[in-house]
Amino acid sequence: MQLAAHPHQPDYSPRQNDVLDSALRLLVDGGEKALTTAGVARAANCSKESLYKWFGDRDGLLSAMIGFQASKVRTFDDTAETLTAETLQEHLVLFARDLLEVLAGDVSLALNRLAIGQASRDGSKLGSMLQERGRRQIGKRAGALLEAGRYAGLLVFEDRDDAYDTLYGLIVSDLHLRMLLGEDSGRMAKDFGRRAEKAVSAFLRLYGSEKSSA
Amino acid sequence: MQLAAHPHQPDYSPRQNDVLDSALRLLVDGGEKALTTAGVARAANCSKESLYKWFGDRDGLLSAMIGFQASKVRTFDDTAETLTAETLQEHLVLFARDLLEVLAGDVSLALNRLAIGQASRDGSKLGSMLQERGRRQIGKRAGALLEAGRYAGLLVFEDRDDAYDTLYGLIVSDLHLRMLLGEDSGRMAKDFGRRAEKAVSAFLRLYGSEKSSA
DNA sequence: GGCGAACCGTACCGTACGGTACTGTTATTG
């Protein structure tokens, strides 16, 4: 496994982005086994030689796919409006729903499966890369929200990471793993709204100030 | 993928159990890629022909490995003593620590990675098998504990599965996934005790009756 | 027009793996 020498978003050409798109679709449809270099070349109407020229290696292709996908789902920063108990709850529920929907996405599931499959061998660069660009990014959004809630006197906590960890667990529990194991994610997607509300409700019971439970 | 025709624990011979043990060790050490039929045969000092005679198929071998491992970590039932606030809390913390240690186990991680890798193709029988024999089993223990707590008036909840889902999320959060992605599990193992206590504390704040917060 | 770079399509190579067949060896049974 050899990641790109320049870790700072290599920013591929449009043509190469199209290829990465095809590769991702291939991965989603057929799993890692279907992601052969010949298959990618055929699906993207490019030559294997170009694949190796652009990405150097099959592992380089995988890394590029992860980076490419991560760059597409950039987390948007929440508006820094002044929070009330209601808006904080709304923002938290919105965050929870977004999180669940991202985790349940076809591409997200496929990439996580891919990275987990590679985690045993080599230094598992893919895993840390997914972790870094995936959860860490979305975690920033949650962290900002939590800090804003604390600043407004609506939340009480000492360690922000602990609070976020709790929030994450309440929202996701083992749902992500179950989906990764193949449990039908489409069937349970309809409950995301309800699940998000329950998780946020519990979180506010744990970390909300008296002021927030008006 | 073809599971055994008789799903009720085929119960292999001692010799075959030894082979499955070798295969598990091989899987733990080298990941799925290292789990070749020739490798298993070499590690277990048996012939490939015997492997195919006993397990029929590579997938049959994988299923057998999961069933074999699941049969080894059977969940023990908790003593049905009368619960007090203190003993309930102790039992919950014990459960949490056991859960974390099981999830962080080498073999558990390797098998989960294996099942997740297979989840994309075929009907993902391995995934549901792991789910059934893994979480469902340990969930029974938690369910009994929760029911006992409710019976003793220490816990208040309507849906036991919801309560267990919350407890699970508080204990594990995304720790399991991070370990599956390759984050060093040994380094974080020392925090399991503290993590278990915090999770149970939060759970009791959510679901404990006034009687329990004495 | 001529030239070179980029690139597609394909053929090709080496290897690794799943699965099968064969041979020799041990051990059990009548």
Added chain:
DNA sequence: CAATAACAGTACCGTACGGTACGGTTCGCC
């Protein structure tokens, strides 16, 4: 002791895949 079954060890086969090389085509540039 003879016969049979089980099994280890190994050789073998077909295939699939990662990676490379090469001919042909398009496109931009002088």
